Amino acid sequence: MTSQLLGPAEVRSLAERLGIRPTKRLGQNFVHDPNTVRRIVRAAGVGSDDVVVEVGPGLGSLTLALLPAVAHVHAVEIDPVLAAQLPATAAERAPELTGRLSVVAADALHVTAAKLVPPPTALVANLPYNVGVPVVLHLLAELPGLRRGLVMVQAEVAQRLAAGPGSRAYGAPSVKLAWYASAKRAGAVPRAVFWPVPNVDSELLAFIRREPPTGERETVFALVDAAFASRRKSLRAGLAGWFGSPSAAEEALRAAGIDPSARAETLGVAEFARLAEGRAGAGRSGGRRDPRPSAEGTGDSR
Known part of the structure; x- marks a missing residue:
């Protein structure tokens, strides 16, 4: 089973039809390159047994790439217009896979494990620019079954989160992520694959959960x-x-x-x-x- 991915023309057409203008407030920059979303799914290493939580699915570019590869996708979207449209986009472009999609219209920082059934095993997302760090930390705290993830964040944030002791980028976010998981930078993402084109560089960050240290x-x-x-x-x-x-x-x-x-x-x-x-x-x-x-x-x- 496959799905028809969104290209630049489809992304702009869909946004125009919905009256969507990407906002800085919500950190919205939509990926419109099929090769990029395929790359993200491959790099995430997810398979047919995985349940993925995707934060900020937007118009559905990454969602459509994930659906054929995994058992289920929980798409968490704060924008009510985008959340309402996503099931229709999936039905149009991946009709045989719509049963694998659940859309949660909510702020990811308020999502609880009870809202995501079956429980997620992986986080794969193009995270909104303005909430990358707190979203990753919140979901790792809230979802004990989350074993690994691959997220696209601002390059500077990826550097901070993957940094080790003694490096210039090392700080509180580095330590807090290290409590839950080992992390590494997993490659740059060109600005040109986004609409609108951001004024910052983006990178992929991969992490694998591990046992935390002893303590509260x-x-x-x-x-x-x-x-x-x-x-x-x-x-x-x-x-x-x-x-x-x-x-x-x-x-x-x-x-x-x-x-x-x-x-x-x-x-x-x-x-x-x-x-x-x-x-x-x-x-x-x-x-x-x-x-x-x-x-x-x-x-x-x-």
Whole structure:
């Protein structure tokens, strides 16, 4: 079974018929190149047993490429006009595959596992420019069956998410994704395959889920945020507020086997988890607890 993919003329014609003008607010840049969507499906490594969640399907270019390759696609679309049109596009261009498609008209940042049945095993998406990082982190937190993914994001965001300790691009998003998965950059995507043409470069980012470190995720993420908020300072100075004083921070860092003069960008996720666990132990012993909530996402966008 196959589907008829959308080319540049079909994308523009469909958008015109629907009265759709891509908006920066929703981060909309539609892929109109069939070779690109085929490439994404191949690179994602999905197969006939996979259930895919696709965020921001737009006019359906990638959706139509996914349907013949997988068992089911959950297309999560925030734009009500696009969400309403997608089943009709699938029925017209892949009539034998419409039973594999579910459209969820919702903000991906509010999607829960209960809304996606059968449960997704993979994330494959051309993510909206403005919410790439928080969407990936939210779905990995919310969907335990999500084993791998391939997403198209701003090149700068792909660099951040795949960065390792010590690199210039390494930051809080890098650590948070590393909590869930190993990630790597999977190739550049030309600007010309989008409509409208974006003013930024795009890249593919691949990830595979792994077991997280020991510890409480919210506490670790809050510690990561605190550490990178003062990334130019030593950890002893930057985490003084978190631990109650510079001397308390130094004591905790040494107990975790971390040099107090080191900076946040030198620590891997396992070291952050070890440091957070030490502070949690202090809290159980009556030590000071930080009341601030942890942020799952970040302000980084593409």
